[in-house]
Amino acid sequence: MQFIKMHGLGNDYVYVNGFQETDVESRDLNQLAHAIADRHRGVGSDGLILALPPATASAHARMRMFNADGSEGDMCGNGIRCLAKLVHDEGVSTAKPLLIETGNGVLTVDYTTDTHGKLNTATVDMGEPRFEPQAVPLNLDHADPTDHPATWTLDLDSQPITFVAVNTGNPHAVVFVDDLTTVNLHHLGPRLEHHVAFARRANIHFATVEAPDSLRVLHWERGSGPTLACGTGATAVCVAAAATGRSDRTVTTHLPGGPLRIEWRDNNHVFMTGPAEESFRGIWPL
Numbered sequence: 001m002q003f004i005k006m007h008g009l010g011n012d013y014v015y016v017n018g019f020q021e022t023d024v025e026s027r028d029l030n031q032l033a034h035a036i037a038d039r040h041r042g043v044g045s046d047g048l049i050l051a052l053p054p055a056t057a058s059a060h061a062r063m064r065m066f067n068a069d070g071s072e073g074d075m076c077g078n079g080i081r082c083l084a085k086l087v088h089d090e091g092v093s094t095a096k097p098l099l100i101e102t103g104n105g106v107l108t109v110d111y112t113t114d115t116h117g118k119l120n121t122a123t124v125d126m127g128e129p130r131f132e133p134q135a136v137p138l139n140l141d142h143a144d145p146t147d148h149p150a151t152w153t154l155d156l157d158s159q160p161i162t163f164v165a166v167n168t169g170n171p172h173a174v175v176f177v178d179d180l181t182t183v184n185l186h187h188l189g190p191r192l193e194h195h196v197a198f199a200r201r202a203n204i205h206f207a208t209v210e211a212p213d214s215l216r217v218l219h220w221e222r223g224s225g226p227t228l229a230c231g232t233g234a235t236a237v238c239v240a241a242a243a244t245g246r247s248d249r250t251v252t253t254h255l256p257g258g259p260l261r262i263e264w265r266d267n268n269h270v271f272m273t274g275p276a277e278e279s280f281r282g283i284w285p286l
């Protein structure tokens with residue numbers, strides 16, 4: 001099976017062109033994702049992403065994304081930029097914008113190309129953020145409300161953790177802190193990811209507000225652990241900060257792998273702009 005290794009700010013996935021590998025969905029994709037993502041025994045990645053023929057004629061492609069643990073997510077912000085690159089550069093479609101079917105609906109991807117005509121940057125309409133607890137989803141037996149509708153508190157090892165919960169294509173929890181260097185990501189990340197307050201687990205982000213238009217973030221992703229960037233996560237951090245009066249609605253989120261520009265526009269749609277890069281191609285023998 002041929003693959004293309006691509007990344008968005010270091011959030012790296014193995015991509016399979018389902019327009020060529022036409023039988024890819026007949027495979028055990030959870031097992032394939034877990035094996036291919038292994039950074040010692042496999043290719044090594046944050047997961048696996050399939051570019052597939054669309055289910056509806058109005059779209060140009062369909063995306064399925066799997067985390068390193070084999071679990072399937074609904075959306076991938078860095079991933080959809082790279083999937084658009086595959087669709088465009090491999091000649092599947094050069095429509096502009098591209099319409100991509102995802103687990104979070106059909107998303108619109110506009111893009112620019114480099115001097116060789118290859119897609120290098122994309123702006124994705126991520127849709128509307130959903131703060132309702134049932135949309136995240138939250139288990140309200142284990143998440144306590146606060147005086148702000150999007151902000152909750154949970155108990156972690158007898159310590160209260162306050163977070164903003166939002167679905168931006170996947171479940172996210174944003175914890176605002178004063179100093180990221182005090183965050184023990186590898187201790188708190190998995191414990192929060194799997195906390196009973198999150199009915200489908202959650203992607204966890206620790207964020208500081210450096211300026212009204214500048215946020216700095218550490219990610220712990222559901223199913224993949226620490227990543228260099230998370231596009232749906234950066235989107236979640238932006239709307240969480242803006243909704244709680246901590247920031248503007250247009251910000252640069254500074255992720256470990258680099259910056260993403262996020263705009264929460266007046267029509268309630270969130271737009272994410274960032275790079276899409278190819279690392280290498282290969283053949284998976286199994």
Ligand SMILES: N[C@H](CCC[C@H](N)C(=O)O)C(=O)O
Binds near residue numbers: 075231
């Ligand atoms: N890295 C992805 C998020 C993957 C989400 C996945 N970890 C899940 O929610 O299951 C991004 O750039 O949006």
